Amino acid sequence: MLIEVTINGILKSFETSPGEILLDLLRREGYKSVKRGCETGECGACSIILDGKLAKSCLLFAPQVSGHEIVTLEGMESFSKLHPIQRAFLDEGAVQCGFCTPGMILAAKTLLEGNPHPMEEEIKEAISGNLCRCTGYIKIIRAIKKAGEILKGNV
Amino acid sequence: MKVYSPETIEETTKILGKLKGNVHLLAGGTDLVVKVKEGTVLPENLINIRKLPLDYIKEEGNQLRIGALTSIETIHRSKPIRTYAPILSDAAGKMGSPQIRNLATIGGNIANASPAADTVPPLFVLNAQIVLKDQKGSRVIPIEKFFSGPGENVMRRDEILMEITFRKCAQSDEWFFSKLGQRKALAISKVSLAFRGKVNQNRLTDVSIALGAVAPTVIYAQRTARFLESKTFDSALIDEASRIIQEEASPISDIRSTSEYRRRMVGALLKQGLWELKAGVSPD
Structure with a gap:
């Protein structure tokens, strides 16, 4: 079909x-x-x-x-330019093995589009369906916060 | 596997009435797709019902009507449900993960008939009614009569679950939903408990309690509810109620937990919830 x-x-x-x-x-x-x-x-x-x-x-x-x-x-990339969320993940070193990263970035995207000022608890909730087996959550959360700032134009 | 994608209810019930062999309805698919992949379900006929117009939340007088294909996330965020059935919104928010809640539907959560389904204990204390339809007409079943065992319900093979209806809660209703799982997200409940009641002059009235994952189906803890209405709402009452409720549960041991742990946790969840309720209503 x-x-x-x-x-x-x-x-x-x-x-x-x-x-x-x-x-x-x-x-x-x-x-x-x-x-x-x-x-x-x-x-x-x-x-x-x-x-x-x-x-x-x-x-x-x-x-x-x-x-x-x-x-x-x-x-998410446009004309070979990284999306601000991708940039933030790179800058914050929020990638270890990288396997969970695409899912994490998409989860961050859906969060930040509806809520550009997420609290830490809201970020955790938004990525609660994505497992990072390297357990690098702290940097992932930091990257999502930073991406929010970039998208707001604060950085 | 033959797949049908009807767009109307009439078309769906007609197909259901005609088909021979096993038939599965595909709504959100968060349970069914995994079972098909694992081979525990081998559908000869799959009816994708996602296009049916059953994604709605309607207020009609003192009633709420929820279409069977309303997603768990929509229920969690719905303003009318937060206002008139906050316990259902709360339980929906504790299910699965964002990805699961976006796909999964309330009709699927009910029809699947898992004793651990998280929307079901709240629907018990809301005295919800389930509306089923076949080619000839509809019938309405109180939720506590809908389940016949783990994974089993009273739906006939030619019926479709249309909607869930219940009366709006009063502002004065107290409630809590507690769920105990391995972790916050994506954990199937080891034990869940829904409580609804009123507090009047240090007495509990109109108490309804439903328990998930501690019996072959979700059950009412009726003895405990009646006991809670019988005496002053104090620490002795809470202690005794959390003992009685453990007798009402008949949990099993399985991959997620042991029967002993589940039984004790039913008591603990009730005790914790009642203490929080007491602290909230009487500041002393």
């Missing part, structure tokens, strides 16, 4: 099957920022933004997103 889905602002069509998991489709189509972690909805490494909301691509059948809009980390 053929599905049409807008990924990072570009309308794409893919051949898929009813039982294909969205995570598998995205990876085979080259969206490698979408990581294969637990595959049971626990770790958040496969997070995407679906119609403006954070979701886990391992919990969706590909045909379910037909006609919908997806953003992956690949869609």
Whole structure:
């Protein structure tokens, strides 16, 4: 079956099957920022933004997103320029092994778009569905705070 | 696996009435997709109901009506629910993670019939009604009659869960929802407890308590509720109630916890909640 889905602002069509998991489709189509972690909805490494909301691509059948809009980390850079959240993660050293980073950045994006002045508790809540196995949470939280400042124009 | 994506209720009930073999309804998919991948569920027919117009929260007089496809996150953030059923909003916010709450639906949480489902104890103390529909018509079932065992409910295979209705809570209602899991996010409850009641002149009235994950289905702790209404709201009452409630629970040991721990924690959650309630209503 053929599905049409807008990924990072570009309308794409893919051949898929009813039982294909969205995570598998995205990876085979080259969206490698979408990581294969637990595959049971626990770790958040496969997070995407679906119609403006954070979701886990391992919990969706590909045909379910037909006609919908997806953003992956690949869609955050523009003209090879890093998004301020990516910049903040780099500057704060919020990346250790890097496996959780795409999901963390997308979680930060959905948080900061609705709430540019998050409290620390709100940041923790926003990334509560994303596991960092290096346990580098302090720097991740610091990076998200800094990204908020950058996006507000305070830095 | 054959997949159907109906867009109307009529179309859906017609398909359900016609299909032979096993049928699964796909709403948010946060439980079903994992089960399909693990192979514990092998659907011959999958009906994707996400397009049905069942994503709503409506106020009608003193009633709230929630469409079965309303997401857990929407319920958590909904103003009418925060105002008129704050216990349900609170429990919704304690479920899963942001990603799960955005996809998961209240109808799915109920129909799945997990004894640990977090929206269900609040719906018990709200005396919620479940509206089911088939090709011929609808029927309404009180939530406490909806479950028949772990993962089992009274829905017939040709029925669809349409909506959940209940009376708005009064401003004077006191409530708490406590959940004990391995950690704050993404933990399935080892024990959960929903309490609703009123405090009048140092007496508790209209008490309703529901327990999750300590019996084959969510249950009312009726003996405890009646006991709490019988005497002055003091520390002796709290101690005795948290002993009685442990007798009402019949937990099992499983991967998440032991029956002994669950039983004690039911008492502890009640005790903690009642003490906080007491501190909140009587500053002395």
